[in-house]
Amino acid sequence: MSHARALEQAPWLRSGPTARVLALLNGDGEEARVVGGAVRNALLQRPIGDIDLATTAVPKEVVRRAKAAGIKSVPTGIEHGTVTLVVDKHPFEVTTLREDTETYGRKAKVAFGRDWARDAERRDFTINGLSVDAKGVVHDYVGGLDDITARRVRFIGDPAQRIAEDYLRILRFFRMHAAYGAGDPDRAGCLACIAGRAGLAQLSAERVRMEMLKLVVADGAVVAVTAMADGGLLQMILGGVGYTGPFAGMIAAERELGIAPSAVRRLGALALVITEDARRVAAKLRLTNAEAKALEAMADHWWQLAGLDEAAARRWLYRLGETAYLDRLMLAWARMGDGNETAHWRELARLPQRWQAPKFPLKAADFIARGIAEGPALGHVLAQAEQAWLAAEFPLDGAALSAIADETVARFTHDHRL
Known part of the structure; x- marks a missing residue:
């Protein structure tokens, strides 16, 4: 049996793209509801991301109604009952109600159905098993409302x-x-x-x-x-x-x-x-x-x-x-x-x-001018000079930089004469 509670302050159900999709899919013996995370988050007053819908209508009927209303439909998972409708640049995954007929790992064999309770019972957690209709009534077949109130995450069934x-x-x-x-x-x-x-x-x-x-x-x-x-x-x-x-x-x-x-x-x-x-x-x-x-x-x-x-x-x-x-x-x-x-x-x-680290101001030309030939030696001297500059706490004035360059070249020359 369904337990229901009104979803308060949900203007996205009353107007805009979601309301338009619900209106499209409701009527003539069919019903559509918002399901899953959007309902959960709305009840918890958290931001709502993607809005997914379930419907009693089979995929061909969903596509037919969308075409008649000038709404783009994409058969994103039509073999599993899912059609994506794009309304005002907002995508909505619309999935026909399903029930498992055989279950073997992730490859459960499903059939389309019209039973909202059976569809809810095949979902993962109770707080994800809720649905809300176009009037804002939340339908709960699995105890999700109590678990949302208690902030409890439970699997549905076994x-x-x-x-x-x-x-x-x-x-x-x-x-x-x-x-x-x-x-x-x-x-x-x-x-x-x-x-x-x-x-x-x-x-x-x-x-x-x-x-x-x-x-x-x-x-x-x-x-x-x-x-x-x-x-x-x-x-x-x-x-x-x-x-x-x-x-x-x-x-x-x-x-x-x-x-x-x-x-x-x-x-x-x-x-x-x-x-x-x-x-x-x-x-x-x-x-x-x-x-x-x-x-x-x-x-x-x-x-x-x-x-x-x-x-x-x-x-x-x-x-x-x-x-x-x-x-x-x-x-x-x-x-x-x-x-x-x-x-x-x-x-x-x-x-x-x-503090923003400055760029190392000494260049290869500074050491070539001091007699260091291009090649591996120049790279070594540059690395030594950079270490000396860091140890001196990043000086930028010309005198300090010249002193670092001179001392580095002198030390390198001395070491390679030994």
């Missing part, structure tokens, strides 16, 4: 069966809890995820990567990730140890600085100690080249950034650049930070906001 249908639901369970749950994850769901964890090996690295990068930036990521570590899931996902303490430390550091969460930075805090860890995680999750490079740069001798004074921090910022400097410093902060030193770490992290 958790083990839901997981066996798609093992990615293990990661989605923890990600959804991190985003929408409160307190500890649902015990029955957690135990089912642990029991089914071997199924994670069947998932593509790309799907796991997508879920993990979303999970680590969710508001409740610490609780979810800790539960995953306790259940033996993190080691399977990362191919190594998961460090929940530094992970929590990274989140605390981000909040201390008031900066937006970084998925790659948080992943680094969770998985990295040395550069080999970065390579392993990048391969395991099939990270993009940019993500892999960022992790490796973060892991490279991060401990050397602990306890820096201002002068040393400026030298590191000059060498690494702003992004790599902040990533590596924050990994050091997350792994070694002491609560009594928060102010010092904060000042080091904010260095790029108050």
Whole structure:
């Protein structure tokens, strides 16, 4: 039986593109509703992203009605009952009600139906099993309204069966809890995820990567990730140890600085100690080249950034650049930070906001004019001069620069005469 509650303050249902699609699909014996994440987020008063609809109408009827109304339709998954309608540049996935007739992993055999309850029961979590009609009435066949009120993420029906249908639901369970749950994850769901964890090996690295990068930036990521570590899931996902303490430390550091969460930075805090860890995680999750490079740069001798004074921090910022400097410093902060030193770490992290590293002002011509021939020797002298310039704290006046150039050439010449 359906339990209903009015969805308050939902102008997007009453007017605009969503209302137009609902009006198109309703009537003449058919009904359409908004389903899934849009309903969940509206009830939680969170931003609404994509708006998906379900309908009793079969795909051919959806396409026919769209054509008659001059609305573009795209058969994005028509064999599975999904047609995308584009209204005022807004895409809407419209899927015919379905029910499973056979289930074997992700390849469940489905048939089109007209039963809203059966369609809801084949979804993953109760908070995703809600639908709202054009009048703003929310229909709940699976207990999703109570779970939204309690901020509880539960599988619909038997958790083990839901997981066996798609093992990615293990990661989605923890990600959804991190985003929408409160307190500890649902015990029955957690135990089912642990029991089914071997199924994670069947998932593509790309799907796991997508879920993990979303999970680590969710508001409740610490609780979810800790539960995953306790259940033996993190080691399977990362191919190594998961460090929940530094992970929590990274989140605390981000909040201390008031900066937006970084998925790659948080992943680094969770998985990295040395550069080999970065390579392993990048391969395991099939990270993009940019993500892999960022992790490796973060892991490279991060401990050397602990306890820096201002002068040393400026030298590191000059060498690494702003992004790599902040990533590596924050990994050091997350792994070694002491609560009594928060102010010092904060000042080091904010260095790029108050100081911009100048460019090394000496050029090859300055040393050629002092008798250094072009070739390997010139490159060596330039590198030595740059180190001397850094040690002198970035002087820019001509006299200081001439002195550095002269001293570097003299030292090089002396060393090569010995």
